[in-house]
Amino acid sequence: MTxxxxxxxxxxxxxxVQRLLDGVAEIGADPPGITRDAFGPGENQAQAxxxxxxxxxxxxxxxxxxxxxAMTWPGADRSAPRLMIGSHLDSVLHGGNFDGAAGVLAGLAxxxxxxxxxxxxxxxxxxxxxxxxxxxxxxxxxxGSRAALGLLPVAALGLPRTGTGRSLADHIRDCGGEPxxxxxxxxLIEPATVRAFLEVHIEQAPQLVEADAAIAVCTGIPGNxxxxxIRITGExxxxxxxxxxxxxxxxxxxxxxxxxxxxxxxxxxxxxxxxCTIGRFHTLADRHAxxxxxxxxxxxxxxxxxxxxxxxxxxxxxxxxxxxxxxxRGVTIDLGERNAxxxxxxxxxxxxxxxxxAARLGIAQHPLGSPASHDAADFAAAGIPTGMLLVxxxxxxxxxxxxxxxxxxxxxxxxxAVWLAEAGCEAA
Amino acid sequence: MTxxxxxxxxxxxxxxVQRLLDGVAEIGADPPGITRDAFGPGENQAQAxxxxxxxxxxxxxxxxxxxxxAMTWPGADRSAPRLMIGSHLDSVLHGGNFDGAAGVLAGLAxxxxxxxxxxxxxxxxxxxxxxxxxxxxxxxxxxGSRAALGLLPVAALGLPRTGTGRSLADHIRDCGGEPxxxxxxxxLIEPATVRAFLEVHIEQAPQLVEADAAIAVCTGIPGNxxxxxIRITGExxxxxxxxxxxxxxxxxxxxxxxxxxxxxxxxxxxxxxxxCTIGRFHTLADRHAxxxxxxxxxxxxxxxxxxxxxxxxxxxxxxxxxxxxxxxRGVTIDLGERNAxxxxxxxxxxxxxxxxxAARLGIAQHPLGSPASHDAADFAAAGIPTGMLLVxxxxxxxxxxxxxxxxxxxxxxxxxAVWLAEAGCEAA
Numbered sequence: 001m002t003x004x005x006x007x008x009x010x011x012x013x014x015x016x017v018q019r020l021l022d023g024v025a026e027i028g029a030d031p032p033g034i035t036r037d038a039f040g041p042g043e044n045q046a047q048a049x050x051x052x053x054x055x056x057x058x059x060x061x062x063x064x065x066x067x068x069x070a071m072t073w074p075g076a077d078r079s080a081p082r083l084m085i086g087s088h089l090d091s092v093l094h095g096g097n098f099d100g101a102a103g104v105l106a107g108l109a110x111x112x113x114x115x116x117x118x119x120x121x122x123x124x125x126x127x128x129x130x131x132x133x134x135x136x137x138x139x140x141x142x143x144g145s146r147a148a149l150g151l152l153p154v155a156a157l158g159l160p161r162t163g164t165g166r167s168l169a170d171h172i173r174d175c176g177g178e179p180x181x182x183x184x185x186x187x188l189i190e191p192a193t194v195r196a197f198l199e200v201h202i203e204q205a206p207q208l209v210e211a212d213a214a215i216a217v218c219t220g221i222p223g224n225x226x227x228x229x230i231r232i233t234g235e236x237x238x239x240x241x242x243x244x245x246x247x248x249x250x251x252x253x254x255x256x257x258x259x260x261x262x263x264x265x266x267x268x269x270x271x272x273x274x275x276c277t278i279g280r281f282h283t284l285a286d287r288h289a290x291x292x293x294x295x296x297x298x299x300x301x302x303x304x305x306x307x308x309x310x311x312x313x314x315x316x317x318x319x320x321x322x323x324x325x326x327x328x329r330g331v332t333i334d335l336g337e338r339n340a341x342x343x344x345x346x347x348x349x350x351x352x353x354x355x356x357x358a359a360r361l362g363i364a365q366h367p368l369g370s371p372a373s374h375d376a377a378d379f380a381a382a383g384i385p386t387g388m389l390l391v392x393x394x395x396x397x398x399x400x401x402x403x404x405x406x407x408x409x410x411x412x413x414x415x416x417a418v419w420l421a422e423a424g425c426e427a428a
Numbered sequence: 429m430t431x432x433x434x435x436x437x438x439x440x441x442x443x444x445v446q447r448l449l450d451g452v453a454e455i456g457a458d459p460p461g462i463t464r465d466a467f468g469p470g471e472n473q474a475q476a477x478x479x480x481x482x483x484x485x486x487x488x489x490x491x492x493x494x495x496x497x498a499m500t501w502p503g504a505d506r507s508a509p510r511l512m513i514g515s516h517l518d519s520v521l522h523g524g525n526f527d528g529a530a531g532v533l534a535g536l537a538x539x540x541x542x543x544x545x546x547x548x549x550x551x552x553x554x555x556x557x558x559x560x561x562x563x564x565x566x567x568x569x570x571x572g573s574r575a576a577l578g579l580l581p582v583a584a585l586g587l588p589r590t591g592t593g594r595s596l597a598d599h600i601r602d603c604g605g606e607p608x609x610x611x612x613x614x615x616l617i618e619p620a621t622v623r624a625f626l627e628v629h630i631e632q633a634p635q636l637v638e639a640d641a642a643i644a645v646c647t648g649i650p651g652n653x654x655x656x657x658i659r660i661t662g663e664x665x666x667x668x669x670x671x672x673x674x675x676x677x678x679x680x681x682x683x684x685x686x687x688x689x690x691x692x693x694x695x696x697x698x699x700x701x702x703x704c705t706i707g708r709f710h711t712l713a714d715r716h717a718x719x720x721x722x723x724x725x726x727x728x729x730x731x732x733x734x735x736x737x738x739x740x741x742x743x744x745x746x747x748x749x750x751x752x753x754x755x756x757r758g759v760t761i762d763l764g765e766r767n768a769x770x771x772x773x774x775x776x777x778x779x780x781x782x783x784x785x786a787a788r789l790g791i792a793q794h795p796l797g798s799p800a801s802h803d804a805a806d807f808a809a810a811g812i813p814t815g816m817l818l819v820x821x822x823x824x825x826x827x828x829x830x831x832x833x834x835x836x837x838x839x840x841x842x843x844x845a846v847w848l849a850e851a852g853c854e855a856a
Contacts, residue, residue: 226718228718238800238824238825240798240800241632242633243692243693250706253682253709254709258679261679275667277719279717279722281678281725282709282710287522288709289563289564290656290708291705292705293707294706294708370668373668396673398664398721
């Protein structure tokens with residue numbers, strides 16, 4: 001089967017892809033942007049739409065204890081380690097339509113194309129639509145894939161969801177899952193049974209626009225350290241308090257934000273890729289006022305890097321910066337809860353295979369470290385050989401202006417289909 | 429009448445002072461701290477308590493169109509320019525008991541002492557309990573005194589109150605005032621009819637603790653420029669967006685806060701007193717999330733100085749800083765509404781008289797610029813000779829830990845009473 005024939009079969013699936021993209025957009029419509037709430041109506045309806053399309057392709061559906069949806073194209077040898085592809089169906093609040101969902105639809109289209117060519121898999125090919133990849137819902141990301149791979153801390157089941165305030169356990173149960181079965185370390189997917197995991201995902205920055213390439217073969221996924229709720233405590237005081245007496249928690253927060261940005265700049269200059277994001281950064285709504293020196297401040301922190309050693313070094317730097325600012329401002333800085341996401345190593349063989357497929361298809365490809373975390377990182381952390389394709393996006397992600405040319409997505413699907421055909425299919 | 433006799437008569441009023449302090453504390457009890465809401469039950473009940481005590485002293489009560497309460501001890505010559513004393517009865521949210529109320533009670537106690545000595549005023553002595561001095565209620569301070577002196581912008585009548593969302597006009601009407609009569613420039617108090625205005629107020633910083641003095645004769649009240657709601661607009665973006673693409677509104681806010689603090693430090697070194705407070709400083713609660721680079725940010729600003737020229741120069745510096753940060757961060761910074769409070773010059777003759785009275789009473793006094801704004805600033809701005817006494821406070825104001833020794837307040841009342849006796853009383 002030549003790459004060109006596979007590419008033509010993929011191109012024929014463009015109406016399916018467009019119909020599904022439109023379908024999930026309609027489900028998530030929440031101007032400005034798209035909201036598909038995790039373990040809620042948005043994600044549920046998107047899952048139902050995808051399930052219906054999968055049934056139409058003859059795939060075998062199964063829902064696991066975390067309510068992830070597995071859609072399997074059964075292979076000739078059902079006991080052989082399977083190939084998995086997939087991504088997530090939830091979104092952030094008022095985000096874009098492609099972050100997550102495009103990767104699930106890509107898997108459907110690739111399978112449809114290969115089936116249409118009369119191929120059949122030598123082993124199972126399972127398309128996985130994971131739950132709740134976005135951290136906005138429970139202040140913890142990658143929940144579906146973590147749960148599937150036994151990486152979810154049990155305590156996470158008690159986390160309250162944004163918008164509803166109800167626990168993750170309750171939400172999982174509502175969606176047909178079994179939270180009781182999600183004891184930490186219990187694997188719903190046994191890594192030894194998976195030969196490879198591939199994820200297609202929109203790029204979350206305009207680096208492919210800069211590079212003038214439709215897609216990227218991902219070179220690595222950063223690990224992260226997250227503090228969802230850092231609390232700074234100084235002292236509320238009258239606007240008339242002279243500077244020398246003040247213990248201004250907001251200025252301590254400003255110090256911390258800018259010190260971390262300076263650290264990032266320094267690391268960039270040294271050629272060590274990292275990122276630092278402070279998404280929530282605020283005085284306390286029930287206490288702050290124009291004429292009160294703020295004694296309370298809260299902020300979130302997401303710190304990421306591509307190597308475990310680098311991440312650990314950055315965390316040490318963070319602790320030093322925090323101690324210095326707390327002393328200088330006369331405030332206490334409590335970093336609070338700490339969540340860590342493992343660095344996701346991309347498998348060299350898969351990377352080479354994807355790059356080779358792109359080259360043979362004549363598709364412009366540019367190797368790129370993913371700046372964002374992804375479900376794929378959990379599969380890599382579980383020891384499963386993992387690869388990712390990133391799709392060009394002019395306007396960044398997690399915002400209503402996220403943008404993906406369907407042609408670029410079709411290019412990624414073609415590469416995915418070629419890879420699947422060569423790695424795991426045969427003539428029927 | 430010797431200062432010593434007046435001091436003894438004031439000391440005899442300590443039970444009255446304590447009873448009234450306890451009374452307003454009970455009215456405002458709102459743990460942690462005290463809340464007496466302006467143009468609401470807290471301020472109304474405190475006004476009623478004070479009115480009852482004033483009636484007990486035989487004072488003549490009158491409420492004006494802004495629902496300020498005037499309590500007059502009629503003089504021998506009722507047409508002569510009167511002496512006014514007073515302060516406010518509202519508080520911030522969860523503030524202390526003394527900010528404002530102590531000055532009103534001080535006036536009652538001084539009058540009670542002078543009456544007890546058989547003195548009578550040559551002209552009216554009016555104790556004024558103003559409304560809504562605190563800016564937290566309508567994002568605009570000194571509302572009662574501004575209204576009384578024709579300094580209230582008409583547009584302020586439409587401002588919504590914290591907590592109720594109802595307009596200032598509605599609140600004034602509820603409290604028996606006549607908002608329709610408060611056209612800008614219409615004076616409820618004609619400055620030419622007032623010979624002097626004196627305010628006793630708790631200090632809002634621990635400078636008198638540092639100076640080991642019970643009271644301060646105030647040397648000046650700063651004017652201020654306020655921007656209640658500065659809006660910074662960048663672009664919401666995914667946590668994975670590399671630094672070079674980001675337009676982070678929160679980091680622009682951090683830049684602005686720290687640049688203004690650096691300006692303050694610089695001015696201090698140069699010996700030019702000022703203050704800068706950013707009380708509200710926050711990402712947007714309906715959009716911010718741990719994994720979204722914040723594209724929106726809001727903050728308040730209160731900038732103050734003791735000379736009009738200095739304040740104007742600082743405002744120019746502010747505009748320069750804002751332009752520089754907006755360009756560097758790729759964001760827009762909209763300063764929004766601008767409110768200005770005039771610099772309050774203290775009358776040299778009154779300052780000397782108060783200092784002299786303190787010296788003759790043997791009361792430790794330390795001259796101090798008020799770091800905070802006060803009703804007295806409006807009287808000074810209206811051209812009325814104005815003076816202030818500040819009372820020692822270990823823990824700053826606008827917080828639940830505000831602290832005043834009753835002995836220190838009694839010292840201020842003694843100075844006030846001596847000044848009133850010598851400036852405007854005679855034997856009955």
